[in-house]
Amino acid sequence: MRSNTVGWLMLAPTIAILGIFGIIPFIYVLYVAFHQWNPFGASPDMIYNGANNFRRLVFDAEFLTSISVTMKFAFFAVASEVALGYLLAQLFMKEFPGRGFFRTIHTLPLIVAPIVVGSVWRLMTTPSIGIIPHLLKSWFGYDLNIGRDPTTAFALTVIMDIWHWTPLVTLTLLAALLALPKEPFEQAQIDGANRWQIFWHITLPMIRPAILATVFIRLMDALRTVDEVWMLTSGGPGAATRYVGLHIWKIVFPKTDYGYGAAISVIVLYLTLVMCWILYVSLVARRERKRTF
Amino acid sequence: MPSRNPLIYVALWLLLSLLTLFPIYWLFVISVKPAVDLFTTPSLFLDAIYWKNYVNVIGNETLRGYMLNSIIISSCNALLVTTLAFLACYALSRYDLPGKENIFFWTITNRMAPAAVFLLPFFLLFTQVFTLGEWKLYDTKIGMILLYCTFNLPFAIWTLRPTIDGIPKELDEAATVDGASTWQVISEVIFPLARPGLAVTLILTWVFAWNEFLLAATLTSFNARTITTGLSEYVTTTGTEWGAMASIAVITLIPALIIFSVVQRHIVAGLTFGAVKE
Numbered sequence: 001m002r003s004n005t006v007g008w009l010m011l012a013p014t015i016a017i018l019g020i021f022g023i024i025p026f027i028y029v030l031y032v033a034f035h036q037w038n039p040f041g042a043s044p045d046m047i048y049n050g051a052n053n054f055r056r057l058v059f060d061a062e063f064l065t066s067i068s069v070t071m072k073f074a075f076f077a078v079a080s081e082v083a084l085g086y087l088l089a090q091l092f093m094k095e096f097p098g099r100g101f102f103r104t105i106h107t108l109p110l111i112v113a114p115i116v117v118g119s120v121w122r123l124m125t126t127p128s129i130g131i132i133p134h135l136l137k138s139w140f141g142y143d144l145n146i147g148r149d150p151t152t153a154f155a156l157t158v159i160m161d162i163w164h165w166t167p168l169v170t171l172t173l174l175a176a177l178l179a180l181p182k183e184p185f186e187q188a189q190i191d192g193a194n195r196w197q198i199f200w201h202i203t204l205p206m207i208r209p210a211i212l213a214t215v216f217i218r219l220m221d222a223l224r225t226v227d228e229v230w231m232l233t234s235g236g237p238g239a240a241t242r243y244v245g246l247h248i249w250k251i252v253f254p255k256t257d258y259g260y261g262a263a264i265s266v267i268v269l270y271l272t273l274v275m276c277w278i279l280y281v282s283l284v285a286r287r288e289r290k291r292t293f
Numbered sequence: 294m295p296s297r298n299p300l301i302y303v304a305l306w307l308l309l310s311l312l313t314l315f316p317i318y319w320l321f322v323i324s325v326k327p328a329v330d331l332f333t334t335p336s337l338f339l340d341a342i343y344w345k346n347y348v349n350v351i352g353n354e355t356l357r358g359y360m361l362n363s364i365i366i367s368s369c370n371a372l373l374v375t376t377l378a379f380l381a382c383y384a385l386s387r388y389d390l391p392g393k394e395n396i397f398f399w400t401i402t403n404r405m406a407p408a409a410v411f412l413l414p415f416f417l418l419f420t421q422v423f424t425l426g427e428w429k430l431y432d433t434k435i436g437m438i439l440l441y442c443t444f445n446l447p448f449a450i451w452t453l454r455p456t457i458d459g460i461p462k463e464l465d466e467a468a469t470v471d472g473a474s475t476w477q478v479i480s481e482v483i484f485p486l487a488r489p490g491l492a493v494t495l496i497l498t499w500v501f502a503w504n505e506f507l508l509a510a511t512l513t514s515f516n517a518r519t520i521t522t523g524l525s526e527y528v529t530t531t532g533t534e535w536g537a538m539a540s541i542a543v544i545t546l547i548p549a550l551i552i553f554s555v556v557q558r559h560i561v562a563g564l565t566f567g568a569v570k571e
């Protein structure tokens with residue numbers, strides 16, 4: 001057995017960097033969450049007000065709405081991205097001419113910065129000057145107006161997110177599929193397993209860790225999306241796309257209510273953590289149980 | 294595998310590529326239009342190309358500086374993150390460290406923080422805490438390279454771990470029996486087999502660092518200002534200079550595309566070398 005010291009040494013730089021840039025700011029935000037503070041106002045002092053920020057939050061209808069729309073957004077976006085991403089990764093596993101070229105093309109959305117993605121989608125969909133409403137109108141007679149219809153605006157943010165982030169899922173799952181050993185598949189085919197059986201009993205269990213990691217990362221990123229949605233809809237119409245990241249942004253910057261923003265951040269961080277933890281424990285525990293049989 | 298006509302896949306991908314490319318095509322369309330034309334009835338195809346936006350952008354020395362900063366920061370960050378994550382994943386996968394699963398989970402919590410509130414603590418750290426006399430971490434490339442680890446390092450660890458875990462431990466053991474040191478196992482057994490995963494991690498962390506906006510906008514002013522932030526300077530409260538913004542955006546795609554094509558080859562190379570044998 002090799003000594004664990006080497007293992008700790010390999011982890012040390014990661015722990016040090018994340019400790020310094022992760023934990024210190026977090027402690028600070030936690031501290032601020034118990035204060036009333038407007039650092040840009042006339043009296044920039046922090047005033048201790050106990051758990052008032054947290055109490056206020058429970059009755060804040062805007063905050064509660066933003067949580068529920070964020071969850072809906074994260075669910076629809078991440079579920080579609082994982083399903084679509086897996087399908088595309090499988091398609092890339094086949095041999096066909098121009099595969100590398102198409103793979104590069106399919107990755108392009110990822111390399112567009114979020115603020116640019118939001119801006120372009122806005123220019124494409126703004127009524128009267130956007131190409132998409134224009135085409136929908138002249139081809140199908142359908143009137144698309146994201147400024148008026150909450151459902152369309154919500155759907156559009158989901159579609160934009162799918163466009164931007166499915167390539168990430170495809171890439172990570174493709175890397176996982178490429179790393180799989182070939183023998184079990186050949187064996188299963190010799191044994192006469194059909195496509196669905198191979199998927200369900202061999203592929204899925206073997207790439208489950210990769211799927212889990214991808215779902216996690218997409219989920220937490222979807223829960224804190226700001227730039228893209230801000231550029232596309234600014235949270236409107238009404239509160240239809242006012243996702244929690246945007247809500248925090250609006251409280252901290254235009255309203256400069258820093259203490260309250262910090263309290264919301266702590267709660268959102270806590271909720272994200274709990275959600276991810278439950279997902280992680282249930283899925284990992286299931287995998288471990290299976291392994292013992 | 295029962296092989297179907299590969300042309301079906303080509304046709305399918307052509308169709309998918311149209312959908313994928315459309316917003317990028319539109320970005321290009323915006324970048325080659327004079328501002329007044331943007332607010333007329335749109336047409337799908339261009340009838341005239343107006344290169345003035347590109348000429349302005351390429352002639353702008355400040356923007357060229359931002360571009361160079363972006364390249365340095367993203368490349369150093371991606372290399373640092375991938376190296377650290379590779380070591381960390383190897384440790385998590387091969388050593389029996391007490392509490393390692395908790396550490397693994399803790400790393401990802403660093404990516405969950407809503408950015409808006411965490412900007413100010415970072416700003417204070419960079420301007421008041423990490424200082425040496427006159428020197429501050431604020432507006433330095435090294436500061437941004439380290440800071441981007443907070444969201445890139447957890448990502449890299451989480452995407453790399455399944456790959457490292459997927460490499461059979463028997464391979465390490467066989468190499469160790471043959472007299473290889475830990476370092477030799479890592480460099481000669483694990484590294485070649487983990488190449489597809491490492492390539493994907495490298496490119497994605499590079500892209501995340503390249504596209505990051507909020508932190509760069511808050512924590513840099515000139516010396517370490519990145520191109521995404523430079524681009525956002527065209528989005529102002531009084532209106533957006535769409536043409537200039539779009540042309541910078543199109544230009545920023547080029548380095549990313551080059552890096553991607555280079556690394557892409559390694560993903561494919563990983564396919565031929567990465568056949569894991571039991």
